[in-house]
Amino acid sequence: MPVWIRRTALALTGLVLGVTAAAWWLASVFDPAPHQSAAIDWVKARHDRTLAIDGPVRLSLFPRVEVRLSGLTLSEAGSAQPFAAVDELALGVEWLPLLRRRMVVDRIDARGVRVVLLGDAKGRRNFDDLLRPTTPPAPTSPTQTNGAARDATPTFDLHRIRLSTVQARVKDEAAGIDGELVLKELSTGRIESQRESALHLVAQFGFKAPALKGELSGSTRFTPDFGTGSLRLSGMSLAYKGDAPGASSIDALLKGALAWDGARSSLSASGLNLRVSANAAGLRLVGSTLAVDHFALDAARRAFAIGQLQLRVKGSQGGSLLALDLDWPELDVSGDSLRGSALAGKLTYGNALPLAVTFKSDAPSGNFDNVRVPAFEARLTSSAAARRIVGGLRSELVLQPQKRTALLDKIDLQLRLDEPGLKPLTLALTGMATATAATGGNTRWNLLGDVNANAFSTEGTASLAGITPNVKAQVRFNLLDLNAMLAPPAAGATDSAPIDLAPLRSVNGSLGVRVGSLALRQYRATDVALDATLDAGMLRVSHFRGRAWGGVVDGSFFADARASRLALKAGADGVDLNAVLKDVAAKELIDGTGRIELDIESAGRTQAELKSRLKGSATLLARDGALRGTNLARAVRPAKPPLSLNLNQDTLIRANRTDRTEFQELAASFRIDAGFARATDLALKSPALRAVGDAAVDIVKGRLDARLKTSFTDAPRSQDGAELTALRGTTLPVQINGPLDAVQWRLEWSAAVAGAARAPAAPPARADAERRPRDRPPQRVEPRPTAAAPTAAAP
Numbered sequence: 001m002p003v004w005i006r007r008t009a010l011a012l013t014g015l016v017l018g019v020t021a022a023a024w025w026l027a028s029v030f031d032p033a034p035h036q037s038a039a040i041d042w043v044k045a046r047h048d049r050t051l052a053i054d055g056p057v058r059l060s061l062f063p064r065v066e067v068r069l070s071g072l073t074l075s076e077a078g079s080a081q082p083f084a085a086v087d088e089l090a091l092g093v094e095w096l097p098l099l100r101r102r103m104v105v106d107r108i109d110a111r112g113v114r115v116v117l118l119g120d121a122k123g124r125r126n127f128d129d130l131l132r133p134t135t136p137p138a139p140t141s142p143t144q145t146n147g148a149a150r151d152a153t154p155t156f157d158l159h160r161i162r163l164s165t166v167q168a169r170v171k172d173e174a175a176g177i178d179g180e181l182v183l184k185e186l187s188t189g190r191i192e193s194q195r196e197s198a199l200h201l202v203a204q205f206g207f208k209a210p211a212l213k214g215e216l217s218g219s220t221r222f223t224p225d226f227g228t229g230s231l232r233l234s235g236m237s238l239a240y241k242g243d244a245p246g247a248s249s250i251d252a253l254l255k256g257a258l259a260w261d262g263a264r265s266s267l268s269a270s271g272l273n274l275r276v277s278a279n280a281a282g283l284r285l286v287g288s289t290l291a292v293d294h295f296a297l298d299a300a301r302r303a304f305a306i307g308q309l310q311l312r313v314k315g316s317q318g319g320s321l322l323a324l325d326l327d328w329p330e331l332d333v334s335g336d337s338l339r340g341s342a343l344a345g346k347l348t349y350g351n352a353l354p355l356a357v358t359f360k361s362d363a364p365s366g367n368f369d370n371v372r373v374p375a376f377e378a379r380l381t382s383s384a385a386a387r388r389i390v391g392g393l394r395s396e397l398v399l400q401p402q403k404r405t406a407l408l409d410k411i412d413l414q415l416r417l418d419e420p421g422l423k424p425l426t427l428a429l430t431g432m433a434t435a436t437a438a439t440g441g442n443t444r445w446n447l448l449g450d451v452n453a454n455a456f457s458t459e460g461t462a463s464l465a466g467i468t469p470n471v472k473a474q475v476r477f478n479l480l481d482l483n484a485m486l487a488p489p490a491a492g493a494t495d496s497a498p499i500d501l502a503p504l505r506s507v508n509g510s511l512g513v514r515v516g517s518l519a520l521r522q523y524r525a526t527d528v529a530l531d532a533t534l535d536a537g538m539l540r541v542s543h544f545r546g547r548a549w550g551g552v553v554d555g556s557f558f559a560d561a562r563a564s565r566l567a568l569k570a571g572a573d574g575v576d577l578n579a580v581l582k583d584v585a586a587k588e589l590i591d592g593t594g595r596i597e598l599d600i601e602s603a604g605r606t607q608a609e610l611k612s613r614l615k616g617s618a619t620l621l622a623r624d625g626a627l628r629g630t631n632l633a634r635a636v637r638p639a640k641p642p643l644s645l646n647l648n649q650d651t652l653i654r655a656n657r658t659d660r661t662e663f664q665e666l667a668a669s670f671r672i673d674a675g676f677a678r679a680t681d682l683a684l685k686s687p688a689l690r691a692v693g694d695a696a697v698d699i700v701k702g703r704l705d706a707r708l709k710t711s712f713t714d715a716p717r718s719q720d721g722a723e724l725t726a727l728r729g730t731t732l733p734v735q736i737n738g739p740l741d742a743v744q745w746r747l748e749w750s751a752a753v754a755g756a757a758r759a760p761a762a763p764p765a766r767a768d769a770e771r772r773p774r775d776r777p778p779q780r781v782e783p784r785p786t787a788a789a790p791t792a793a794a795p
Contacts, residue, residue, distance in 0.1 A: 043074070047129050049083065050075040064106055066092045076116075077129055087112025097157075107160040119172035158191045170207075179207025193226040196234075205242065214242010214250065229262030247280035256292075266298035281464045283322065285315040297401070302368035304333045304401050311345075318506065323348045333401075336367040343373065355382040355389065361397065373397035376408075380415065391415030391427075404437040411447065421487055427451050452484045462509075468536075471509035478516045486521075496606050501561035505537035515546075522583045524548065537561035549583070550593070551575035558601075566610065567601035577622055587740050591660065592625015600672060611700045612675045622666040629655030630745045632710065632734070633688050651747040655738075662686055668695065675700045682706065688713060691734070704743055706736040 036053055043051040055070025072086040092106035119125040166183035182204040189197035200219040205212045218238035224231055234257040241251050256272035274290045293308035306328065313324035324347050331340035340363060347357040359378040366372040376397040382389035391414055398407040413429040431447035443462045450456070460473030515528040528546040532539060541557035555570030572580065573595045580596065581587045600616030603609075630653050663686045670677040677697040684691040690713065695706035710732045733748040 048078045049129075050080065064092050064094055066090065076126055082114075082116065083126065084113070084115040086110055086114075102157065104157040105159065107162070108158065109162045110166070111164045113163065113166040114169075115167070116169045117172070119174055119177075121173040123174045125172070160190065161186065161188045163187075176209050177207070178209045179205065179212065181205060181207075191224065193224060196221055196223045198222075210245045212242075212244055214240055214244070216240045225262070230260060231262075232259040233257060247278045250276065250278040252276040252278070264298060264300060266296070266300070268297070269295040282469060283315050283317050285313065288313045288315060299402060302333075302335045304331070304368060304371075306331045317349075320350045321348070321354075331364060331371070333366075333368045333371060338364060338366055338368075338371065340364045350382070354384070355380065366398075369400060369402065371399040371401070373399065386420060388418040389415065406435045408433045423452070423485055423487055425452060425485055452481075454480050454484065456480075468506070468508050471507055472511075473509070474512045474514075476514045477518075480515045480518050482518075482520045496608055498606055499564070499604070499610070501537070501559060501564055504534060504539050504559065504561040508535050510534070518546070525553070548572075549575040549579045555598075563603055564605050565601065565603040568598055570598045572596045577620075577625065578628075585740075588657075589628055589740065590622060590625060590666070591628065592622040592663075592666070594620065594622035594625070594666075596620055608700070614675050614699060615673045617672060618670040618677060620666070620668050620670075622663075624664060625666065626660035626662045627666070627684075628657070628660055629743060630661060631659040632661040632745070633686075634659070635745070635747060650749055653745040653747070655743045655745065670695075670697070672699075682708070684708070693734075695736075697740075702740045703738065704736060704740055708734040708736070710734050 036057065039053070040051045043049055050073075052073045053069060053071060054073070058068040060066045067090075069089045069091075070087060072084075072089060073082060074084045075081060076083045088109075088111045090107070090109040094104040094106055097104040117125070117127060163183055163186040166186070168181045168183075170181060171178050183201065184204060185200070185202040187200045189199075191197055198219065199222050202215065202217045204215050207213065216238065217240075218236070220233045220236040220238060222231060222233050236257065237253070237255055239251075239253045244250055253275045254273075257270045258272070259268045260266075261268075269292060272290075272292045272295065276288055276290075277286050279285075289310075289312045291308070291310045292306060294305070295307070296303065296305045298304075307330055309326070309328040309331075311324065311326040313322065315322050324345065326343065326345035328343040329341040332338070333340075342361050342363050344360045345358075347355075347359070349355045349357075357378050357380050359376065361373045361377070362375040364371055364373045374396055376393075376395050378393040380389060380391040380393065394410075394412045396409045398409055399405075400407070409432050411429060411431050411433065413427070415425075415427040415429075417425040417427070419425075427449065428451075429447050429449045431445065433443060433445040433447070435443045443464070444460070445462075446459045448455075448457050454477060456475055456477045458473060458475045460471065462472075463470045510533045511531075513528070513530040513532075516526065518525045518528045525546040525548040528544075530541060530544040532541040534540075537560065539557075539559040539561075543554070543556060545552070545554040547553070549572065551572055551574030553570065553572045553575070555568065557569075558567040559565070574593060575596065577590045577592050577594055577596070578588055581589055597619045598616070600614055600618070602611075602614045604613055635651060635653055661684075663684050665685045666683070668679040668682045670679045672678075675698070677699060678694070679696075680694045682691075682693050682695050689710055691708040691710045693706060693708035695704065697704055712728055712730060712732075733751045735746040735748065736743055737746070738744045
């Protein structure tokens with residue numbers, strides 16, 4: 001019996017005994033009116049409590065002593081705070097047993113009872129004084145026999161109780177109880193040790209701790225044994241509607257017989273039948289039943305027996321239908337001896353893709369601590385238009401009743417999955433898994449596996465309590481080739497294809513993945529590490545890292561299934577930029593190595609929506625590479641100013657695969673908004689030229705628009721040095737426009753010459769004069785001209 005039920009019963013018993021003692025005292029003096037003050041003084045002296053009787057007191061003496069009281073209140077010990085109150089109380093006591101020092105209470109009728117039951121963390125309760133005897137036993141002489149001494153001790157017998165509207169406020173810190181119990185109706189027959197009696201009740205629970213809220217109603221016959229603290233219930237028909245710890249919306253009906261042996265702390269049942277509908281551990285149960293012919297559990301003797309167990313579970317989980325049938329004819333365990341029969345059953349799960357599992361076993365063996373069910377076999381089948389699953393499981397099932405644990409040992413699972421969008425998957429698993437009911441239905445596993453020739457190991461835990469399962473797992477692959485599992489991309493796939501993040505809502509938990517070598521489509525990576533959490537449809541990859549494209553890639557990622565939102569922060573250092581763009585965007589625009597940094601986010605349900613709503617930032621720093629599409633230095637060779645250049649003729653160059661504009665450094669910082677990436681600090685440096693400008697990339701349409709201001713430097717050692725030296729001091733505007741697959745370069749010579757004409761002339765010596773002295777080349781000192789010499793013409 002739970003401790004909180006026992007303590008509540010003790011408190012109510014103490015209240016009844018206290019009120020009964022006061023009423024019996026009033027009845028014994030025959031004239032209550034003059035002695036009400038004496039009763040109040042007696043309660044004050046014995047219990048340091050204040051008793052008030054505000055209503056009339058009625059007393060009758062034939063055929064039994066009966067007293068009727070109303071308006072009773074009783075305070076806390078040593079305090080004026082109310083402890084209990086009774087609107088109406090009627091008590092009847094038999095005459096003749098009183099002469100033999102036996103108090104036989106014919107009936108107790110009470111209505112409108114209110115009581116406050118409190119207990120502190122040290123186990124002290126506010127009704128302990130009511131449970132102690134009010135008068136010490138009279139001293140006995142040595143000549144008295146044991147029988148006479150027993151006759152001198154009053155005994156108690158109760159024929160009937162009728163209670164209505166009894167409210168008990170209970171708060172016991174030591175037991176962790178906090179709430180309210182309301183007995184709307186309680187009636188019993190004769191209550192006597194080892195005597196069967198009838199009970200009918202309607203009780204309401206409103207407890208915060210434990211979380212219990214609902215109504216219990218029904219009837220049963222009960223047999224108490226006060227000497228051993230035992231209780232036997234038979235002919236039960238008890239119904240409960242409400243919530244309980246770990247379950248909600250309960251509608252349960254229990255029939256049969258239960259017995260608790262207080263001396264041996266053992267539980268037994270016979271003809272037990274439970275029918276229940278509820279929400280528990282993420283399941284919605286409807287009309288599920290448990291039938292047991294007989295059941296016994298004696299932990300002290302290490303004995304456990306069950307006969308003709310039939311479990312029928314019907315319900316759903318996450319909208320998928322669930323059904324379980326289990327039959328176990330016999331299991332009898334006593335210490336180290338065990339006998340029993342094989343079990344069998346069937347499990348079905350799912351709607352459009354139902355999974356059917358049939359299972360069986362051989363006869364069990366073992367002992368009380370470990371019930372071993374050998375040769376446990378399960379056959380898995382699932383067939384639908386979208387998916388087909390076939391497989392089998394062999395294992396040894398171990399039950400540990402005292403620990404409330406089930407263990408699958410020596411697991412050998414073989415599974416094949418055929419599904420559109422994937423190549424046929426073959427999965428093999430070996431290892432062990434345990435499930436423990438004592439910790440909220442936790443499952444733990446340690447497995448070795450192989451999926452399409454990719455070996456792995458995994459360990460973790462899963463909890464099925466609550467609406468959404470919670471899984472914590474670690475997975476390690478030496479080699480993971482996802483191309484061996486994924487089907488080739490569908491032909492004609494477009495950006496309008498939906499992106500479904502709903503599966504992120506089906507599970508919560510954390511995941512750690514370590515992969516030695518990874519292949520996915522065109523991507524290749526090594527030393528991959530990823531740590532992620534999943535909660536309420538929000539995936540947070542707190543850190544990922546790997547080696548790819550000749551460098552190191554690391555960052556974090558976020559996905560929200562509710563808002564269909566994605567966010568990425570990543571950096572790639574020392575990577576081959578041409579390989580990056582070729583894999584990610586299928587473009588070949590830049591050669592060289594460098595660093596890329598991304599901080600982007602978007603929201604949408606298709607790839608097109610994600611592109612159009614993309615925002616954030618991106619930076620690029622490349623070294624010792626080249627821009628593909630044109631050779632800018634070669635393109636300006638014919639322009640040997642001033643005579644060979646048509647002032648009004650621009651040069652239009654279409655990008656090709658062979659030409660390259662080499663650079664020592666290329667840098668740009670992009671701001672991204674609404675699918676457009678813009679940079680105003682684009683800078684390119686090479687031995688022959690310098691270029692600065694701005695660029696805009698339309699990510700949705702895949703278009704580039706850039707404008708550069710190109711200037712030429714002295715480069716005598718380059719292959720184009722002679723021609724470019726002639727352009728020294730010229731600023732050439734260059735526009736780059738068009739789709740990324742076919743951009744065009746426009747060299748705006750007309751603008752360059754117009755700019756040169758507008759620029760003021762400056763003597764060559766001016767440029768040298770502007771140099772810092774340490775950078776200025778040594779100069780030859782010319783003799784100063786005489787006064788008669790003509791003045792040199794300005795250049």
